[in-house]
Amino acid sequence: MMNKLIFGRYIPGDSVIHHMDPRAKLLLSFYFIGIIFIANNWLTYLLLFAFTFLAITLSGVKWSFFINGVKPLIWLILFTVVLQILFSASGGHVYWHWGIITISQLGLINGAYIFCRFVLIIFMSTLLTLTTPPLELSDAIEYILMPLKAVHFPVYEVALMLSIALRFVPTLMDETEKIMNAQRARGVDFGEGNIFQQMRAVVPLLIPLFVSSFNRAEDLATAMEARGYQGGEGRSKFRILKWHARDSWATVSFAVLTAALIFLRA
């Protein structure tokens, strides 16, 4: 159950998007979030949607995954949209007015735009996490953080920490499951009773998990030292990232998209 929550996100595949350099994917996803704010009319939003749909089609990932990505956030989105409709600066034809609450033509249009922005951002970031294994993402983050070495930020250590953390997620999940079963056998009810009872039920789960995590950490540190780990400096790298032509093409297509957006915006 918990496995699906976090780790079910990466969908292995063989598409162009899957094979892209994770640095390109990460940076372009962030860039996309930036250029969404250039759009300010129907045509530009339509263009952004077309672009997103093209990217999703290229990835070969099923549509349902993207719809599911929006679902948990739908209330937050609707709440924001409603606020936008009711309280934003009024303009155009006013349909309804009461105190500070106004429903106007402009407000409705703004609300629709905000909804589009949310959906676009969620689709694109879902595309990133669905097509990139967590390990590659951590490699990409290491690379992007590299300039921080100039201010003595321990980039290698942070990257190793990130990769070890990712590697231990399934191990700790298994362990949690085991401890839960062991505590259930002793009569602890998980997920029952009021909120305080539920919180109290978590304590006999967290304490053994903490203790065992510290033991694991100590064992792992010993094993790393025995294998000659002396910190990040002077290490060579086994896993490297390769920038391919397709990554350059993706960058170019984003540049073209930006130009088109600027040209078409009102």
Added chain:
Amino acid sequence: MSPIIDVEHLNYRYPQQPADELTLRDVSFSIAAGEWVAIVGHNGSGKSTLAKNINGLLAPASGTITVDGQVLAEDTVWDIRRKIGMVFQNPDNQFVGATVADDVAFGLENQGVSREEMLTRVPAALKQVNMQDFATREPARLSGGQKQRVALAGMIAARPQILILDEATSMLDPRGREEVLATIRQMKAASDLTVLSITHDIDEAASANRILVVNDGQLKEEGTPAEIFKHGEDLIKMGLDMPYAERLKAALKRQNVQVPATYLTEKGMADWLWQLRSNK
């Protein structure tokens, strides 16, 4: 042959222990290159502490440790660790890499081995432990025995002269244990590896050329497996699980059957059993 590991008058005390209490007391022994030595003893007898002293994971209170001609000290510890590969008890807690290939490469990355070199050494090492089809797998999808074999592949790739197994098979099921032991035997046959295995497992101890018995921080006894296994039921006191043939012998002895005093393997025991009545 000159010894590859030489331990002289080693004393060790954990920082939290009182001054007059030692975990290791005056331990001395030496191991020749290419030898397979098993260290047996109870839980808490100090055998793991001994192993961690040899590659400098713990610093002795007094005594000298010489590995391949180098005396263990602060400035030689990293050189010595390169010569020693160490496999620990818990398969999960020594798996550093996010995938099998990454974990095998971890030790090489630490040594600053070039990527080209790693790309040949890592697959070769995985092939030797028969894990080549799992190179991109994540540790969560491997069995305990497979994880320990990956750990061994990490050792093969780093090419140490000495392999220390700190109860490396104790958390595995019988099949995983057999796979790991077979891999170690094969590694030993492929190169002139010195193996030091800390174990409760009688099969692992029986694979050794020599057994050291540690009790209460002291070296109590040493001898060939045949010599040590003669102790029969006393083996349990030494921290070993008694072999099946020895348990059978002890049971026969209680039934007043004349049993040979020498150690018998299971096959030897069977041979002796079926001749037992016909000789009379």
